Amino acid sequence: MVKLFGKKTKRILEKFSEEEVILVSKGANFFGVESKSYKQIRGNGVLILTRDQLFFQLWLPKRIIKIPLDKISSVGKTTHHLRKTKFVDLLKVEFNNKEGEADSVAWWLRNLDEWIAKIQALI
Template identity: 35%
Template structure:
């Protein structure tokens, strides 16, 4: 009986990883279409979406593509298909933070402060590789759009 349960668990894990690989391939394909012909300033294929200030304490973390182009900051989560687009012109600043919206993953995160369509200020955070480079690139873009 234990052997059968073990086999079932292993099968479920394998199916889950096959699903994740297929979804990652789908995101990659869509990513290549979406950004064809655009200059990508910086990107992280495994950025971890941590929190959005306006969501309060309710968050669904997830990793995916975070991309900075000449006109937007774009994030697409691999699972759950959450897409976030922030126009460069609405970004106020980029900085480091350890906590946002009650979320504190233990490492410094990229915090992007931006204005919503209603003109309200909001913030969003991701864990990214090369945090300093992200802050510098976004800061240069924000400085150029001002």
């Protein structure tokens, strides 16, 4: 199983040059996109911060989320998202989606404070 996700992670990272990538979380735990309701599949994947976007791809099922940094309105911590919790701090990103509506997404990941600081510096 680890080998399988290692290959998936490598393929995801190959979409970006080393120069593009600011931060990577190879096992970010996805809590869902608010506008898609609380019935979404929660899972792990790769979260990548570049100068232009926050990019996330689930390992299974294959799902990609791209949030342009100029659409992010705030970034911070929360302990729950869409009726789900791990009883630890999560990264919460509030943004305007493709329809121009307020939306949010959350992940559990390591180095939370570093992620918040780097995203805030770019938005």
